[in-house]
Amino acid sequence: MVNHTPTSVVTIERFIIEQERLHPEASGDLSNILYDLALAAKMITNKVRNAGLVDILGSAQTENVQGEIQQKLDIFANETIIKAMDHTGRLCAMASEEEEGIVAIPREFKTGRYLLLFDPLDGSSNIDVNVPVGTIFSVVPKITRGRDGTLEDLLQPGRRQVAAGYVIYGSATMLVYTTGQGAHGFTLDPSIGEFLLSHPNIRIPEHGRYLSVNDSYAPLWCDEVRDLMRRYRGLDGDHQPLSIRYVGSLVADFHRNLLGGGIFAYPRNSQTPEGKLRLLYEANPLAFIVEQAGGLASDGANRILDVPPASLHQRTPLYIGSKAEVELAERIVGETVRT
Ligand code: AHG
Numbered sequence: 001m002v003n004h005t006p007t008s009v010v011t012i013e014r015f016i017i018e019q020e021r022l023h024p025e026a027s028g029d030l031s032n033i034l035y036d037l038a039l040a041a042k043m044i045t046n047k048v049r050n051a052g053l054v055d056i057l058g059s060a061q062t063e064n065v066q067g068e069i070q071q072k073l074d075i076f077a078n079e080t081i082i083k084a085m086d087h088t089g090r091l092c093a094m095a096s097e098e099e100e101g102i103v104a105i106p107r108e109f110k111t112g113r114y115l116l117l118f119d120p121l122d123g124s125s126n127i128d129v130n131v132p133v134g135t136i137f138s139v140v141p142k143i144t145r146g147r148d149g150t151l152e153d154l155l156q157p158g159r160r161q162v163a164a165g166y167v168i169y170g171s172a173t174m175l176v177y178t179t180g181q182g183a184h185g186f187t188l189d190p191s192i193g194e195f196l197l198s199h200p201n202i203r204i205p206e207h208g209r210y211l212s213v214n215d216s217y218a219p220l221w222c223d224e225v226r227d228l229m230r231r232y233r234g235l236d237g238d239h240q241p242l243s244i245r246y247v248g249s250l251v252a253d254f255h256r257n258l259l260g261g262g263i264f265a266y267p268r269n270s271q272t273p274e275g276k277l278r279l280l281y282e283a284n285p286l287a288f289i290v291e292q293a294g295g296l297a298s299d300g301a302n303r304i305l306d307v308p309p310a311s312l313h314q315r316t317p318l319y320i321g322s323k324a325e326v327e328l329a330e331r332i333v334g335e336t337v338r339t
């Protein structure tokens with residue numbers, strides 16, 4: 001029999017307000033930051049959806065601080081987020097993958113008690129082929145005095161995050177965030193332009209189904225990493241074989257594994273001895289979310305959220321996902337990573 005009982009519709013705005021009520025001491029600033037980020041996500045959604053229709057595809061022919069060719073949508077997403085956030089009086093500085101240094105709050109605006117770090121468009125090399133891309137963000141509190149946020153404020157370990165999340169621009173746009181009270185997912189209903197609660201209190205399965213790794217680096221990995229990957233595939237040891245899934249957009253790979261169970265691994269290799277992914281605006285926010293969902297995130301030996309950052313664009317090896325799979329990674333490759 002079909003159940004016709006209407007389910008309650010909860011917008012992201014209402015959910016954020018209700019979460020805030022659990023903290024009578026809260027000023028509302030953090031809630032508003034999340035709400036402003038949801039607005040930026042809607043604007044980026046529009047551009048991503050139209051990318052195949054208007055002349056925005058292709059590279060902008062400038063290089064970002066990582067030396068990669070910036071895609072036009074990287075620049076658009078970067079500017080959209082900065083413009084959505086800089087005048088609100090809630091932030092005192094920002095940091096972006098697309099900006100070499102600190103993004104200061106212009107003098108004409110008030111500053112606030114939080115800092116925002118973000119990857120405006122993750123997986124951007126996939127745009128031209130219509131594969132999901134994402135946005136990743138992290139919010140930390142100001143710890144120094146004075147009007148403006150400083151490098152010291154930005155370089156806090158991930159365990160100090162007060163909020164983190166990502167947006168995936170997939171077949172639907174979804175926003176997943178945490179403020180330390182579980183990880184919650186919202187799906188954008190394009191007909192009304194609202195993010196609606198679709199995945200309350202996400203729990204990642206303890207064991208994985210999927211392995212997301214770029215296997216073409218195998219010749220550049222150390223023996224321990226190669227051994228680990230053979231175990232995940234059930235070729236050595238007694239591990240149930242995992243299925244390989246690799247999109248090449250961290251957000252998309254992470255999101256699948258968060259819902260379905262699995263591990264995303266980007267080990268260091270002889271060409272990228274520091275790893276590839278960035279600690280502050282890729283690994284840390286996803287680590288906060290995965291832990292809230294019952295999973296783990298490690299650099300192979302250390303909990304990601306405890307790694308002390310030394311620079312804005314610092315890279316890290318990353319093993320993130322279901323608990324059992326990350327624990328296996330630490331057991332097999334830990335000694336090679338520990339410093
Ligand atoms: P970005 O587009 O923000 O620079 O990030 C790309 C990252 C990440 O999304 C993905 O997991 C990884 O690069 C893929 O790297 P490989 O092509 O080396 O596998």
Ligand code: MN
Nearest residue numbers: 119121122123
């Ligand atoms: Mn990225």
Ligand code: MN
Nearest residue numbers: 097119121122
């Ligand atoms: Mn990016």
